[in-house]
Amino acid sequence: MNAIRKNVIQPIIDLWSLIVGLKVTGKYFCQRHVTVHYPRKIIPAELTDTFAGHIELIPSAKDPTIPKCISCMMCATNCPSNCIKVLKQKAPKVSPEQEKEWAEAEARGEKVKRPKAPKNPAKFSYDYSLCSLCGTCIENCPVSSLRFSHDIYIVATDRKELTMDLLARLARQAEAQAGKPADRAPGVLEQAAEAGQEASAKEA
Amino acid sequence: MKIPIELIRIVVALVAVMAWVGLNALLLVYCERKYAGHIQRRPGPFEVGPHGIIQPLIDGLKLMAKQLLMPDGADAILFWLAPILSMIPVLLLFLCIPYSPLLTGWEVNLGLLLILAFAGLNVLALLLAGWGSNNKWGLLGAARAVSQSVAYEIPLLLAVLAIAFQTGTLNLTEIVNGQGSWPWQWNIIVQPLAFLIYFTSILGETNRAPFDLPEAESELTAGFHTEYSSMGFGLFFMAEYANMVVVCSVATVLFLGGWKGPFFDGWWWFLAKTYVLLFVMIWLRWTYPRVRFDQLLNINWKWLLPLAVANLLGTAFLMKVFA
Amino acid sequence: MTRYPNMEQVTGDFYTQNFEKGAREGSLILNMGPQHPSTHGVLRIILELDGEYILRCDPVLGYLHRMHEKMGESKTYRGFIPNMGRVDYGCPLPWNWAFVGAVEKLAGIEVPERAEYIRVITTEMNRITSHLLWWGAYILDLGAFTPIMYAFDEREWLLDLLQTPTGSRLTYSSFRVGGVGHDIDDKFIEGLKAFIPYFRSRLPMYKDLVTDNIILRKRVEDIGPMPLDMCRRYGATGPVIRGSGLAYDIRRAEPYGIYDRFDFEIPTQDTCCCMGRYKVRLAEFEQSLRILEQAVDQIPDGPIIMDKAPKPSWKPPKGEVYFAVEGARGKTSVYLVSDGTKSPYRVKLRAPGFSNLSLFAEAAQGTLLADAVAILGSLDLIIPEIDR
Numbered sequence: 001m002n003a004i005r006k007n008v009i010q011p012i013i014d015l016w017s018l019i020v021g022l023k024v025t026g027k028y029f030c031q032r033h034v035t036v037h038y039p040r041k042i043i044p045a046e047l048t049d050t051f052a053g054h055i056e057l058i059p060s061a062k063d064p065t066i067p068k069c070i071s072c073m074m075c076a077t078n079c080p081s082n083c084i085k086v087l088k089q090k091a092p093k094v095s096p097e098q099e100k101e102w103a104e105a106e107a108r109g110e111k112v113k114r115p116k117a118p119k120n121p122a123k124f125s126y127d128y129s130l131c132s133l134c135g136t137c138i139e140n141c142p143v144s145s146l147r148f149s150h151d152i153y154i155v156a157t158d159r160k161e162l163t164m165d166l167l168a169r170l171a172r173q174a175e176a177q178a179g180k181p182a183d184r185a186p187g188v189l190e191q192a193a194e195a196g197q198e199a200s201a202k203e204a
Numbered sequence: 205m206k207i208p209i210e211l212i213r214i215v216v217a218l219v220a221v222m223a224w225v226g227l228n229a230l231l232l233v234y235c236e237r238k239y240a241g242h243i244q245r246r247p248g249p250f251e252v253g254p255h256g257i258i259q260p261l262i263d264g265l266k267l268m269a270k271q272l273l274m275p276d277g278a279d280a281i282l283f284w285l286a287p288i289l290s291m292i293p294v295l296l297l298f299l300c301i302p303y304s305p306l307l308t309g310w311e312v313n314l315g316l317l318l319i320l321a322f323a324g325l326n327v328l329a330l331l332l333a334g335w336g337s338n339n340k341w342g343l344l345g346a347a348r349a350v351s352q353s354v355a356y357e358i359p360l361l362l363a364v365l366a367i368a369f370q371t372g373t374l375n376l377t378e379i380v381n382g383q384g385s386w387p388w389q390w391n392i393i394v395q396p397l398a399f400l401i402y403f404t405s406i407l408g409e410t411n412r413a414p415f416d417l418p419e420a421e422s423e424l425t426a427g428f429h430t431e432y433s434s435m436g437f438g439l440f441f442m443a444e445y446a447n448m449v450v451v452c453s454v455a456t457v458l459f460l461g462g463w464k465g466p467f468f469d470g471w472w473w474f475l476a477k478t479y480v481l482l483f484v485m486i487w488l489r490w491t492y493p494r495v496r497f498d499q500l501l502n503i504n505w506k507w508l509l510p511l512a513v514a515n516l517l518g519t520a521f522l523m524k525v526f527a
Numbered sequence: 528m529t530r531y532p533n534m535e536q537v538t539g540d541f542y543t544q545n546f547e548k549g550a551r552e553g554s555l556i557l558n559m560g561p562q563h564p565s566t567h568g569v570l571r572i573i574l575e576l577d578g579e580y581i582l583r584c585d586p587v588l589g590y591l592h593r594m595h596e597k598m599g600e601s602k603t604y605r606g607f608i609p610n611m612g613r614v615d616y617g618c619p620l621p622w623n624w625a626f627v628g629a630v631e632k633l634a635g636i637e638v639p640e641r642a643e644y645i646r647v648i649t650t651e652m653n654r655i656t657s658h659l660l661w662w663g664a665y666i667l668d669l670g671a672f673t674p675i676m677y678a679f680d681e682r683e684w685l686l687d688l689l690q691t692p693t694g695s696r697l698t699y700s701s702f703r704v705g706g707v708g709h710d711i712d713d714k715f716i717e718g719l720k721a722f723i724p725y726f727r728s729r730l731p732m733y734k735d736l737v738t739d740n741i742i743l744r745k746r747v748e749d750i751g752p753m754p755l756d757m758c759r760r761y762g763a764t765g766p767v768i769r770g771s772g773l774a775y776d777i778r779r780a781e782p783y784g785i786y787d788r789f790d791f792e793i794p795t796q797d798t799c800c801c802m803g804r805y806k807v808r809l810a811e812f813e814q815s816l817r818i819l820e821q822a823v824d825q826i827p828d829g830p831i832i833m834d835k836a837p838k839p840s841w842k843p844p845k846g847e848v849y850f851a852v853e854g855a856r857g858k859t860s861v862y863l864v865s866d867g868t869k870s871p872y873r874v875k876l877r878a879p880g881f882s883n884l885s886l887f888a889e890a891a892q893g894t895l896l897a898d899a900v901a902i903l904g905s906l907d908l909i910i911p912e913i914d915r
Contacts, residue, residue, distance in 0.1 A: 011507075011741070014741040014744075015741065017735075017739045017740050017741045018492065018740065018741060018742070020735050020736075020739065021491045021492060021735065021736050021737075021740050022487060022488070022491055023735075024491075024732060024735050024736040025243045025487065025490060025491045025673060025736070026487070028242075028243055028244075028245055028677070029239070029242050029243045029487075031245065032245075033242075033245050033246055033247055034245045034246075034680055035245065035246040035247065037247065037250070047687055047690070050690040050691045050694070051690055051694065051695075051696075052694030052695060078603075078605070078606075078839040078840075080602055080603070080605075080606030080607075080609060081609075132609040132612075132613075132698075132700070133609070133694070133695060133700075134605075134606070134608060134609040134700050135694070135708055136605055136606065136839060139703075139708070140838070140839060148694060240672070240673075243673055244672075244673050244676035244677075245676060245677075245680065246676070340555060340557050341557075344579065344896070347578075413670065414670065414742055416670075420670065420897070421564055422564050422565040422667065422668045422669070422670060422900055423565065423896055423897050423900050424896075425563060425564060489672075490672055490673050491671070491673060491736075492670075492671055492740065492742050493666060493669040493670045493671040493737075493740065493742050493743045493746060494669060494670025494671075494742075494746075494897075495742055495745070495746070496745070496746055496895060496897045496898070497579060497895065497897060498895065499745055499746075
């Protein structure tokens with residue numbers, strides 16, 4: 001009797017679980033999608049705001065095209081992946097006459113103000129293909145001139161495109177903020193974002 | 205010289221069937237992907253054409269544009285014969301399916317027998333594909349395909365035989381004519397057990413999940429068609445979908461009243477019922493895990509076969525008593 | 528055959544040559560992997576088959592060896608943390624914790640209270656995401672396509688939340704020596720409080736769709752028996768040994784951080800089969816949710832990293848240290864030797880997946896090919912962790 005219950009009746013009762021499974025998938029078949037239709041709609045900005053993308057420079061308070069950076073090289077030397085390269089600016093060239101004049105003045109015991117190299121970097125290049133986004137550079141920057149960007153849509157078809165000139169990027173950002181015409185037309189993404197916002201406004 | 209009218213009819217029907225098979229494959233691939241997408245709470249194909257409707261067509265074109273590859277050491281004749289052999293019998297199967305009294309390619313008295321006989325040929329194609337491609341995964345898939353198809357053909361036949369007993373004919377048109385227009389006049393009411401056995405067996409017969417063992421991708425990578433590229437794979441793919449349509453059409457004829465339906469009889473009822481059955485097959489595939497091979501055979505030999513035999517004997521007994 | 532005249536002599540690589548045919552005639556040697564859908568990466572298993580029955584099998588490792596241990600010897604202590612995010616992509620935060628914990632133990636560093644809570648919260652969330660990934664992938668191995676999509680529904684929500692304290696969605700490296708890198712805000716806490724009841728309400732669906740399904744039960748019940756003594760012989764940990772009936776969890780056995788403050792249970796199953804391991808992982812969802820609830824209620828205000836946290840050029844004292852934490856796959860630990868310079872002298876990573884994989888060859892013997900897939904999946908392997 002036990003054998004019959006175990007081998008005949010129990011399997012037939014267990015078949016009910018197959019119906020239950022069909023009910024679950026059938027229920028979800030009728031429900032709304034949970035995915036975001038990427039090129040038409042994009043995820044809300046609150047989700048991209050917490051995302052740590054590639055690093056970017058923070059502009060100084062005076063001039064939005066010049067970073068706070070003082071070319072101290074802390075980021076470049078501490079980077080575990082060696083993906084940051086910073087070039088310091090050189091001091092302006094001095095003509096020999098001027099140099100002579102200063103030397104004479106110094107010999108007279110006067111204090112001479114020699115021109116110093118500007119502190120902000122001449123070049124700040126960054127290789128995103130090497131970066132592991134560990135944040136060491138950001139934590140060690142003495143003047144807080146670096147931060148993570150929130151750009152999740154970055155794509156490249158070539159490895160070279162991932163080597164970025166962060167100073168040029170900063171200049172582009174400043175331009176865009178000042179309301180000047182950007183050097184490129186609005187991409188598909190911005191249009192999609194606008195369309196999505198309009199659509200959601202309509203829905204609301 | 206006079207060309208017999210029957211020959212012209214068959215040629216026209218064959219051409220129509222080819223177009224119908226192609227159309228059905230495209231439609232079913234699209235439906236399958238859309239159903240799967242909606243079950244998984246995503247849109248499915250969406251980019252090519254409105255709601256992705258041309259996606260399967262583009263996929264087919266892509267398949268045709270691919271290179272035909274043959275592995276080293278494969279048996280060239282068997283390797284190329286297999287996809288053709290899997291496709292040709294399926295075309296024949298469509299000939300004798302009665303979509304409506306007028307829309308029947310070839311009215312055969314032994315239509316049911318013809319369908320069951322040619323459907324058995326598909327196994328040979330899978331065996332040749334697995335054996336000929338000189339691949340161990342393919343071989344395992346072929347071995348699975350053969351033992352599975354051979355096993356599942358028996359309860360399938362027995363279930364169909366119960367209907368044949370009851371109606372006393374093997375002609376598909378007459379089987380439909382024996383049923384009425386309303387659902388309670390269909391054979392499924394009289395033979396519910398036979399319908400369940402038939403439906404379970406066709407899942408095994410057409411290698412659909414949860415019985416898709418010959419091509420179980422998480423175990424055998426792709427089973428018997430591991431080594432096929434381009435339209436070699438495409439033909440297997442089309443044959444699988446065409447087979448699904450055939451078995452569901454036969455189920456419609458045998459159990460669901462064929463072209464007959466409430467209010468207006470006609471081919472639309474036939475198509476609607478077939479596609480409902482296909483939808484259930486797709487629904488099952490995207491819900492269940494795959495069974496293990498020994499369990500698959502156990503289901504057949506220990507459950508379906510005794511049930512089918514009992515059903516057949518019961519039918520015969522009742523026929524004898526009440527006839 | 529004409530294209531390779533010497534094909535008869537070519538009999539495969541080192542491993543296939545050393546995997547001699549058994550005594551039985553007519554057996555088939557089959558390479559499962561390195562590219563196979565159900566080895567989850569580039570694991571390779573050589574099988575000797577009789578029909579579909581496995582006579583013998585031998586896992587071959589090393590296709591994803593990335594020299595994390597050797598890299599540790601040339602990187603600074605700060606510079607090695609990103610590596611820990613990449614050892615195990617499914618559950619990287621326990622690895623983070625194991626490394627920074629070892630360094631803290633070596634240097635005797637006290638971690639601020641708030642940082643400890645953030646570590647617990649993020650690690651438990653990471654455990655849930657890892658188990659969700661495993662759940663979906665395991666059912667995928669067994670042939671059902673849909674559950675992984677439902678699992679990713681919840682997983683995406685958690686990843687959105689985890690983005691706040693870690694900044695990334697997959698390879699987290701947010702722990703620092705002496706604290707954590709990013710703080711959590713009220714929005715995160717609110718999101719987590721909303722997630723916990725939602726996830727609880729989804730768990731019955733998992734049971735209906737998968738756990739109770741008769742096909743799945745027949746596939747995993749009494750398959751791949753791993754008795755307790757076998758687990759002990761191979762050093763299995765985590766859900767594998769808990770599925771064999773031993774309540775061994777580092778969070779209780781060798782409490783670290785602030786785990787002794789929380790009230791949670793250690794789920795065990797004594798069936799020793801794939802179903803046991805499956806049920807242990809599903810029960811761990813509930814326990815992780817319990818820890819999260821308590822941690823979210825108790826979390827204090829304060830700094831998230833110690834004062835004067837170690838700079839990249841920081842040098843710890845000389846010495847050797849061992850530190851273990853409980854990862855999603857088992858005992859995750861780091862053995863560190865410091866010679867007092869900027870970078871470690873030696874870093875040894877003890878990966879739970881490596882020990883768990885060792886059980887496979889013995890458990891899979893005599894089973895069917897499909898069972899081997901079920902057993903392999905139930906061990907929850909992450910290949911980069913095994914090869915390190």
